[in-house]
Structures are given as C-alpha cells and as structure tokens.
Amino acid sequence: MPIPPSTPSMSPSRIGLWFIGARGGVAATATVGLVALQKKLAGTTGLVTDLPPFSRLNLADWADFVIGGHEIRAGTLLDAVDRLRSDSRVLDAALVDECRAELAAIDRNIRPGSLANSGATIAGLAGDSMRGVAAERPTETIGRLQRDLRAFREEAGLNRVIVVNVASTEPAHEYRELPHGWETLRGYLESDQANWLPASSLYAIAALDLGMPYINFTPSLGSNATAIDELAHLRGTCHAGRDGKTGETLLKSVLAPMFAARNLEVMSWVGHNIFGNLDGQVLDDPVNKAAKVKSKDALLGKILGYDPQTLVTIEYIRSLGDWKTAWDHIHFRGFLGTPMTLQFTWQGCDSLLAAPLVLDLVRLVELSARRGERGLLVHLGSFFKQPLGMEEHDFSRQLLRLRAWADEAAG
Ligand SMILES: NC(=O)c1ccc[n+]([C@@H]2O[C@H](COP(=O)([O-])OP(=O)(O)OC[C@H]3O[C@@H](n4cnc5c(N)ncnc54)[C@H](O)[C@@H]3O)[C@@H](O)[C@H]2O)c1
Numbered sequence: 001m002p003i004p005p006s007t008p009s010m011s012p013s014r015i016g017l018w019f020i021g022a023r024g025g026v027a028a029t030a031t032v033g034l035v036a037l038q039k040k041l042a043g044t045t046g047l048v049t050d051l052p053p054f055s056r057l058n059l060a061d062w063a064d065f066v067i068g069g070h071e072i073r074a075g076t077l078l079d080a081v082d083r084l085r086s087d088s089r090v091l092d093a094a095l096v097d098e099c100r101a102e103l104a105a106i107d108r109n110i111r112p113g114s115l116a117n118s119g120a121t122i123a124g125l126a127g128d129s130m131r132g133v134a135a136e137r138p139t140e141t142i143g144r145l146q147r148d149l150r151a152f153r154e155e156a157g158l159n160r161v162i163v164v165n166v167a168s169t170e171p172a173h174e175y176r177e178l179p180h181g182w183e184t185l186r187g188y189l190e191s192d193q194a195n196w197l198p199a200s201s202l203y204a205i206a207a208l209d210l211g212m213p214y215i216n217f218t219p220s221l222g223s224n225a226t227a228i229d230e231l232a233h234l235r236g237t238c239h240a241g242r243d244g245k246t247g248e249t250l251l252k253s254v255l256a257p258m259f260a261a262r263n264l265e266v267m268s269w270v271g272h273n274i275f276g277n278l279d280g281q282v283l284d285d286p287v288n289k290a291a292k293v294k295s296k297d298a299l300l301g302k303i304l305g306y307d308p309q310t311l312v313t314i315e316y317i318r319s320l321g322d323w324k325t326a327w328d329h330i331h332f333r334g335f336l337g338t339p340m341t342l343q344f345t346w347q348g349c350d351s352l353l354a355a356p357l358v359l360d361l362v363r364l365v366e367l368s369a370r371r372g373e374r375g376l377l378v379h380l381g382s383f384f385k386q387p388l389g390m391e392e393h394d395f396s397r398q399l400l401r402l403r404a405w406a407d408e409a410a411g
Contacts, residue, residue, distance in 0.1 A: 015064050016158040017362055018149060018212075020203050021167030022069025022110045025277050025322055026217065026244075028080040029351035030166075030358045031106060032091060035099040037062040037359075042095070046356035049363050053406040059363045068109030068152045070145065070203070072118075072167075074127025077107040088277065088321030090349055109156075111148045114141045114199040119171040121285040125278075138189050138202055145206035160369060162362050163207035163214045165241075166354075168279065170198045170220040171287035172294065178225055182234060185227035197221075201228065208232045208239060213365045216241030216388075217358060219295040224388055233375045238368050240361065240377040243295045243385040245395075246353040248273060248326035248346055252296075253395040255342070256303040259332060267339070268309040268331045269300055274317045275324035277350060284316040295385045299393040324350045357383055367409060379405035 017034070019027040036042035044050035049059055081103060084090040112129040115122065116138065133144065153161050176196055179185050188194035189205075200220035207214040208223065208231045216222035216239070223229065223239040232239050245253065248271055259266050273296075283289045293312045301307040326346040333339045361383055368377050381387030382398035392398055 013064060014066060014156065014158045015060055015366055016152055016156060016161035017065045017067050018152065018161055018163045018207075019067065019069035020113060020163065020165045020200075022067075022071045023073055023075060023077050023080040024071075024166055024168070025080070025084060025279060025351040026166040026354045026358060027069065027164075028077060028084060029090065029355040031067055031077065031103065032081055032096065032099055033355045034062060034065055034067065034359060035102045035106075036095055038065075039098065039102075041098055046352075048357070048360045053403055053410060054360075054364070056410050057367060057406060060366050062359075065362070066109075066156045066158060067106045068156075069111075070113030070148065070167075071110050072113050072115055072122070072126045072130050074129065077103050077110065084322060084351060088323065088349070088351075090322050090351055109152060113167070114145065114202055116141055116202055117170070117173070117196060117198040118168070119285065119287055121282050121288055122168050122170065125168070125282075137192060138195055138197060141199075141202050142189070142206045142209070145203060146210055149206065149210055149212060160366065161207075161210075161212045162365055162369070163203065163212055164358060164362060165200055165203060165214070165216045165218050165220065165222055166358065167200065167218060167220070168282040169218050169288050169291050170200055171285075172291040173198050173221045178227060180226045180230075182227045182230040185225075185231075201225065204228055204239065205231065208235055208237055211235045211237045213237050213369050214239040215358075215361050215365055217244045217354070217361070219243040219291040219386070229375055236372070236374055238365065238373050238375060238377050239388075240365060240380045241384060241386070241388050243292075244354050244357055245383060245385045246350070246357060247324060247348045248328065249296050249299065249385045250395065251326075251328070251344065251346060253299055253303065253393055253398075255330070256300055257394040257396065259330075260304050262334070264332045264334045266300070266304055266308040266330060266332045268311075268329075270311045270329045271296070271313070271326055272328075273312070273314045273324060273326045274320060275322070275350060276316060276318040276320035277322045279350065280314070280316040280320075281318075283314050289314055298386060302391070302393045322350050322352075324348055371409065
C-alpha cells in the first residue's frame with residue numbers, strides 16, 4: 001500500500017533510507033556520513049543541499065533518517081567501514097570509533113538482496129545467505145523484497161522509505177520486448193516472460209509498487225523503462241537516475257560546454273581511469289565495464305553537437321583502493337586550425353565524492369515525494385551521468401533547472 005503523502009510544509013519525523021548494496025563503499029561512506037551528521041561530528045562541506053537556495057527549503061533534518069538495506073555479500077557494515085578506513089584511508093579512525101554502536105545497529109536492518117541477472121562477477125561476491133533465494137521467480141523476488149521494505153517501515157515507525165540503488169554495476173542489459181504499460185509488464189512478470197530483468201529493475205518495481213521513491217545511482221537498468229515509470233505514476237510516487245556524476249564525467253559536463261561556447265572544435269577526448277576498490281574489481285569484467293563506459297562517454301556528442309573521437313578506459317589497479325585517478329587528454333583546434341591540448345588529472349576519493357550526493361538526493365527526493373511529484377524527477381539531472389528524462393548534459397544548465405525547481409518548491 002502506498003504511504004499517504006504528508007503535507008509539504010511538514011517535515012516528516014522519520015524517514016527510511018534503504019540502500020541496495022548496503023555494505024558497499026558508497027553506502028558505507030554515506031552511512032558513516034549520515035551518522036556523523038546526526039551526532040554533529042561532521043561539517044556539511046560537499047553537501048549541495050546545505051547551499052542556498054536549497055538550504056531555504058523545508059528539507060528533512062539529518063536526524064530524521066533511519067538506515068536499512070539489501071546486500072548480497074557476507075560480512076558486516078563495520079567490516080566494510082573498517083576496510084575503507086584501513087585499506088584506503090578514506091575515513092578518520094576516531095570518527096569511525098564514535099559511530100560504531102550506530103553502525104552495528106544499522107547492520108541489523110540489512111537483508112539478503114537479489115542476484116537476478118547480475119552476471120557471474122557479481123554472483124561471485126555473494127555470501128551463503130543468497131543460496132536460499134537463488135531459484136526465485138521474479139514475482140517471488142519482488143514479493144520478498146517488498147516484505148523486507150514493509151517490515152522496515154513498520155518496525156521503525158517510518159512515514160516514508162526512499163530506496164537508493166548503490167549496488168555493483170550490472171552487465172549492460174538491452175531491452176527485450178519490454179511492454180510500455182505497467183499492467184502488461186505485470187503480466188509478463190507473472191508468466192516469466194520478463195525473467196531476463198536484472199535485479200536493479202526488480203528492486204525498482206518492488207519499491208515503486210509500494211509507493212516508495214527509487215533513486216538509481218548506478219548505470220544499471222533500474223527504473224529506466226516506460227512501464228516502470230507508469231507504475232510510479234500509478235502509485236503516486238517518483239524516481240530518478242541514472243549513474244551518479246561525481247568526478248571525471250562531472251568535469252566533462254563542465255568543460256565541454258566551454259569548448260562549444262568558444263567555437264573550439266574538440267577533435268578527440270581520451271579519458272583513462274584507474275582505481276582499485278570493489279567497484280573497480282567488478283568493472284574489470286568487460287560485460288560490467290561496458291555499461292559504465294557507455295555512461296561516461298555518451299554526453300560529449302550531446303553537448304558539442306558532433307561526435308569527436310573518444311576513448312574511455314577503466315582499469316582496476318588494486319593498490320589504489322578507493323582513490324581514483326582520471327587522466328584526460330583533450331585535443332582541440334581553434335582559429336586557423338592550429339591544434340592545441342588540454343590535459344587534466346583528477347585524483348578523487350570515489351566514495352567520499354559519491355556519499356554527499358547520495359544524501360543530497362535523498363533529501364531532495366523526499367521533498368518531491370512530500371510535494372506529491374510523480375514519475376521521473378527530471379530536475380535532478382545534474383546529479384547523474386545519464387539524466388533520465390533530460391536531454392541537457394551541460395552542468396550549469398542542469399543546475400539552473402534544479403534551482404528553478406527549488407524556487408518553485410520554496411513557494
Ligand atoms: N564515485 C562513485 O563511487 C560512484 C559514482 C557513480 C556511480 N557509482 C556507482 O555506485 C555503485 C556503488 O559503488 P561502490 O563504489 O559503492 O561499489 P561497491 O562495489 O563498493 O559496492 C557495491 C555493493 O553492492 C553489493 N551488491 C552487488 N549486487 C547487489 C545486488 N544485486 N543486490 C544488493 N547488493 C548488491 C556488493 O556486494 C557491494 O557491497 C556502483 O554501481 C558504481 O558504479 C559510484
């Protein structure tokens with residue numbers, strides 16, 4: 001049953017934040033970050049919603065959020081956080097120690113997820129708890145995921161639950177005769193004609209069918225289907241995606257408009273990415289990597305209006321852990337055709353760049369849900385590499401759209 005919307009002016013007192021991939025790098029960092037904000041151990045640098053005009057909105061307080069999630073790997077959330085701290089030196093040891101009790105409590109809200117059509121590399125990560133659900137049909141999986149979501153909502157006394165997909169990138173899926181209408185897709189699911197749908201889409205259907213907003217921070221298919229969008233409309237809820245724009249692609253969406261505006265012709269754009277976290281390990285499989293490369297490469301032609309030669313590589317270098325280096329080489333020419341070069345090196349900590357965006361998205365989506373917005377939240381396009389429902393890829397123009405929404409929401 002969808003949750004009745006609360007009044008936009010009222011900030012609901014308890015909101016569930018349900019991570020798919022709850023013990024992964026992004027989820028673990030966002031969880032530590034949220035607990036640190038709740039305990040006033042951290043500042044708000046990196047959080048877009050702490051800036052005007054968003055800070056003027058009636059956004060939920062950090063204290064309002066309760067975390068749970070689905071996961072496929074064994075181990076605890078504390079293990080994941082400790083690995084980020086010790087292997088990658090992402091998190092401060094004293095900060096982690098201050099949050100241990102809360103992290104242990106959150107771990108008790110994490111349930112076995114689904115591996116449906118996730119490919120061999122992701123299946124290879126799975127813990128023993130996934131054995132019992134391996135033979136499920138799609139409708140059985142959706143039913144089980146919904147029982148977990150409902151139990152979380154009821155046991156924690158939540159007004160609303162927002163589901164965020166931060167699970168590993170699935171192999172690139174192509175649509176196969178996916179119907180446009182939700183009722184037909186439901187029939188397909190019941191008759192097993194849609195048994196190729198990946199887990200990311202089953203999670204999206206499970207959430208949206210319960211009236212819970214769904215955010216896809218990954219390149220996986222998720223809610224990117226007309227029939228699933230219709231489900232969101234029918235249940236009076238909303239969704240957003242796809243693939244968080246945190247580093248190299250963010251720079252592309254800032255720099256490419258400059259070349260276009262100065263009538264400089266980009267002849268080629270090469271981007272080499274190296275990093276060594278679990279995401280990198282999964283992306284080392286060519287079928288998973290294909291989904292990510294497509295996501296990082298698609299925007300240039302759309303911004304420039306022509307397609308320069310491009311190359312995107314992603315290589316797993318274990319010693320780098322969560323620290324990603326992107327080296328981009330942009331070959332361009334201007335007046336009288338003389339070639340010139342721009343190169344940049346981006347050295348970012350992947351999880352620390354992603355975590356605040358996830359928290360911002362959750363707050364913004366929560367307000368949209370409270371305002372009764374339905375379907376795709378197009379104004380959130382600046383957060384994503386493949387902004388669903390938005391053709392605009394220029395970062396500054398995407399931000400104008402977000403600010404216009406904020407002005408309207410502020411009344
Ligand atoms: N800067 C960033 O870190 C960034 C930016 C944009 C997008 N993303 C995307 O966000 C996702 C998470 O990134 P990460 O660095 O946290 O990766 P990660 O590998 O550390 O975490 C992914 C987690 O998802 C779990 N998982 C895999 N399949 C699952 C399933 N079907 N159901 C439930 N859990 C599942 C894994 O066990 C793991 O714990 C990836 O898809 C990544 O491409 C990350």
